[in-house]
Amino acid sequence: MSTGTEPTLLDPRRSRRDAGRDGPAALRFEDVTYRYGTHLALDGLGLRADCGEVVALLGPNGAGKSTTISLLLGLLQPQHGHVEVLGTTPRQAVADGRVGAMLQTGSGSGLPPGVRVEQALRLVRRHYRRPAPLDVIVERAGIASLLGRQTHRLSGGQAQSVRFALAIAGDPELVFLDEPTAAMDVAGRRAFWRMIRQFGEEGRTILFATHHLQEADQIADRVIVVNHGRVVADGSGATLKAAVTARRLRFVCDRPDPALLDRLEGVTDVAVHGSAVLLDSLDADATVRDLVSRRVDFRHLEVVGAGLEDVFVALTDQRRPETSGGDGPSVVRQESGTGRQGLGHRPEGAQRSWA
Amino acid sequence: MNQLAAFGRFEVGRLVRSWKFLVITVGFPITFYMLFLGDRTAGGVIYGTVPWRAYLMVSMGSFGSLVAALTAGGARLSTERSSGWARQLRVTPLPAWSYVTTKVASSMLVILPVLALVDVVGAAFGGVDLGLGTWSELTLLLWVTALPFAVLGVFIGFVANAETAFPIVTALMFVLGYFGGLFNPVGSMPHALQVAARVLPSFHDSALGLGVLDGHGLHLGHWLVLAGWTAVLAGAVFWKHRVEELRGLA
DSSP states (O other): OOOOSSSOTOOOOHHHHHSSOOOOSSEEEEEEEEEEETTTEEEEEEEOOTTTTTEEOOOTSSSSSSHHHHHHTTSOOEEEEEEEEEBBOOHHHTTTEEEEEEEOOSSSSSSTSSHHHHHHHHHHHHHHSSSHHHHHHHHHHHHHGTTTBGGGGGGHHHHHHHHHHHHHHOOOSSSEETTTTTTOOHHHHHHHHHHHHHHTTOEEEEEEESSSSSHHHHHHHHEEEEEEEEEEEEEEHHHHHSOOOEEEEEEEEOOOOHHHHHHHTTTTEEEEEEEEEEEESSSSHHHHHHHHHHOEEEEEEESSSHHHHHHHHHHOTTTTTSSSSSOOOOSBBBOOOOOOTTTTTOOOSSSOOOO | OOOHHHHHHHHHHHHOOOOHHHHHHHHHHOOOHHHHHHHHOOOOEETTEEHHHHHHHHHHHHHHHHHHIIIIIIIIHHHHHTHHHHHHHHHHSOHHHHHHHHHHHHHHHHHHHHHHHHHHHHHHHHHOOOHHHHHHHHHHHHTTHHHHHHHHHOOOOOSTTTTTTTHHHHHHHHHIITTTTTSSOOGOOOOHHHHTTTTTHHHHHHHHEEEEEEOOOHHHHHHHHHHHHHHHHHHHHHHHHHHHHHHHHO
């Protein structure tokens, strides 16, 4: 149990200290290739997360997300390349109890049949030398009402919450979550991510795999988009949106002045056909504000193609490998800083870090 | 050590709380014992100098440990492997080998009371009367020699999935039970089956038990066959575990 000096789940001190230190990366993946038979699951994948970062691994099914997590946990060994977790091998990090994970379980619950939730949780705590206090885990995962339940009587969402409790039982520095909200309804999902956000705010490193764009965008400090076993983009949600000419403004204007329109904030391209105007913008909000302040007489304003969804489709679309329309490289990289951005405090607007 | 003990307690606790497990492991050998007793109560000498009632007690003890081991390992293990629980344990600091050894150990632990129960039924209803020393020797011997069954159960848990485990376990229970001479003395079988019985661990297991009552020799051959089975099955479990590790299925 917790003593005054032992850092616990409730104690943010350790995390801050660790996050500020110039220590090893929380995880590092270098040129990793993994093949299941003839199927190439990872094709020279490289990624890195710093201590204290919340990183989303975003990609469609079969992109290589679960394989990546299995390699990070030492459940698989890379056939080529190098995997490092918390400055050591994945297996060592797991054996030292510094890592927690919530894996995909397919149709199963991922829990042992024939026991109550509390028994399973107590057992898993026992496997760690310095587990988090039981009541803290229970409160964290919001499973107080489930402790007395038989594991096979849980709903899919409840089982996921219990598995999250198991993942944090060892008070880990680094947590892997593989599509953690797969069996949850909307309310459960929201509560779950609130919990994750809190957990991440303590400075723990979290890497989660998802194919839900909103989840990646809203929760993560950084989104790494993978497809066909390769990283196709890496940056904040806003950066990724900016990677593709995400916003197109369309309006009608009596005497459009192309030269003026071109000078508007965020605008990258202007097309005028009579009174119809099309603007490509990296920051639609700023462009509209500028339109107003320059007293451009616009009517029937429309903003289209603005979601991360479009970015995602564009980035992962194989038929159009050069998705960013020639305005920039298709792979966007934003170097992660030493300090991590607080959640919800991501830089507003687009960062033209590739320009 | 502490974590292993906790895991062992957890596993045994799950087993004894499962009524299905208790009904099968206790019900099968006891029911068969009672049925067969009534069948041939007047039976004569069966194995050397061992009378039918005592023979039945030994072979039902052997059968009971077989059933307990296959039930504890086989179906349950494959279910929890397909449910993802085994994988969840793999990402805790619990070493991979201790998962397998704890499974074998907890099977062994639940076999002991089954053997004791068969003894009690033998004494109460079968009219078997052995001295305390012989009772203990017989029970301990049958317990130790049940190790290949425990490993076999774990092996089935590793190779079968949740659907195939149950039929495999049932088939093995009857193949090893019947052809190993646990229901009927091997001596009363056709020659070909007598030869075949000598391959099966169940035959050698009960033969060692009967040897205690018969009081003849070391029975080195029986020990060797049982040790061989244990080694081969343990090797097979290890191999399967390795393969899964490489493919990431474990």
